Amino acid sequence: MTTATERMKAAEVTEEFDLAAPAYDRLVSRSPGYHRDLRASAIRLRLPDRGEGLLLLDLGCGTGASTAALAREYPLARIVGVDSxxxxLREARAKRWSDRVTFRRARAQDLTPEWAGEALGGPADAVFAAYLVRNVPDPDAFLAGALALLCPGGRMALHEYSVADSAAARAVWTAVCWGVVVPSGRVLVGRDDLFRYLWRSVLDFDGREALLERMGAAGLVSVASAPMPGWRYGITHTFVGARP
Structure with missing residues (x-):
């Protein structure tokens, strides 16, 4: 029997994001702490010198909220946002950016070191992926592929929901989704398919320990996680690791 998550993936999650894009920033603005949490995860990359001389890949950049978090913390880095x-991407490109920030359309799980060499001039110093690993068809293949985009010693941060280890977190997540997220999506987008998928996909996804194990199995070292404060505690986390 397929899960709700698998059924939505078969129906193309990307198409749902296309439909939701014009309203997406208004939707996330209703989530207290959303942008602050992205900045916290960007800080947890612990990159030196405000990113001077570094190349950062923002995989699954969406409308650019995660890109903005990286640009705020590492204003001297070159940042490339990638989304399918x-x-x-249309919403992201319409915003004001420095000339250090660019965007490309691609499926993050399809990127290769050859693509990085041709499109970017070489491997990345850091990969950031917010709310992405849960949405790719094969998380293990994605993590291995993202690792291959990094230079030796390069760092990765996953900013992700993970509630499987906590009954309390699952209950709060469900209450927030059905009390705020799904109704808001229905009003602003005119349909709630994506937002019901969002609720279910988080419940179906790895717990914190399971995701850390995935990262280690993919070849990342020094893997660790840290929670977000407030109502997101136990729900939203930063997961970090590095290429040996």
Whole structure:
């Protein structure tokens, strides 16, 4: 029997993000701490010198909220946002950015070291992926592929929901989704398919320990996680690791 998550993936999650793109920033603005949490995860990359001379890949950049968090913390880095949704990228590109920030359309799970060499001039110093690993068809293949995009010693941060280890976190997540997220999506987008998928996909996804194990199995070292404060505690986490 397929899960709700698998059914939505078969129906193309990217198309749902295209439809939601014009309203997406208004939706996330209703989530207290959303942008602050992205900045916290960016800080947890612990990159030196405000990113001077570094190349950062923001995989699954969406409308650019995660890109903005990276640009704020590492204003001297070159940042490339990547997303498969043209609608989300259209919203991201419409914002004001420094000339150090660019965007490309691609499926993050399809990127290769050869692509990095041709498109970027070489491997990245850091990979950031917010709310992405849960949405790719094969998380293990994605993590291995993202690791291959890094230079030796390069760092990775996953900013992700993970509630499987906590009954309390699952209950809070469900209450927030059905009390705020799904109704808001229905009003602002005109349909709630993506937001019901969001709720279910988090419940179906790895717990914190399981995701750390995935990262280690993919070849990342020094893997660790840290929670977010407030109502997101036990729900939203930063997961970090590095390429040997």
């Amino acid at each position: 949704s043209e609608g989300m």
